[in-house]
Amino acid sequence: MYNRPITPHITIYLPQISSTFSILNRVSSICTIILLLFSILIMKFISNLYSLYYSFHYIISNSIYIYIYLIVLINYVYHFFQGFLSILWSFNIFLNYNNFLINVFKKKPKSN
Numbered sequence: 001m002y003n004r005p006i007t008p009h010i011t012i013y014l015p016q017i018s019s020t021f022s023i024l025n026r027v028s029s030i031c032t033i034i035l036l037l038f039s040i041l042i043m044k045f046i047s048n049l050y051s052l053y054y055s056f057h058y059i060i061s062n063s064i065y066i067y068i069y070l071i072v073l074i075n076y077v078y079h080f081f082q083g084f085l086s087i088l089w090s091f092n093i094f095l096n097y098n099n100f101l102i103n104v105f106k107k108k109p110k111s112n
Contacts, residue, residue, distance in 0.1 A: 025082050
C-alpha cells in the first residue's frame, strides 16, 4: 500500500517565513496608512469644530479606546521591527536559516 494523500488535488505546503512576513507586512502597512489618514482628518475637524472636540474626548476616555490603542501600538511595533529586519537582511545579517532560527526564534537548528 502506498502513502498517498486523501485528496491528491490539494497540495499541502510548508508555510514559508518570508511569505508570512510579506503578507503581515502589507496588512500592517495598509492599517498604518488608514489610521494615519483618519487621525489627520479627525485633527483637522477638531481644529474647526469645538463641539467635536468634546465628542472626540468622550470617545478617547471610553475604555474601548485602550484596546484600540494597544492594537495600533502592536501594529506599529511589528511594522518597525519587520522593517529593521529587512534592513539587516540587506546587509546579509540573519540570512543563514540556521542562524535565523537560533537568533530570532531561539530554536535549535535541524542537524543534517
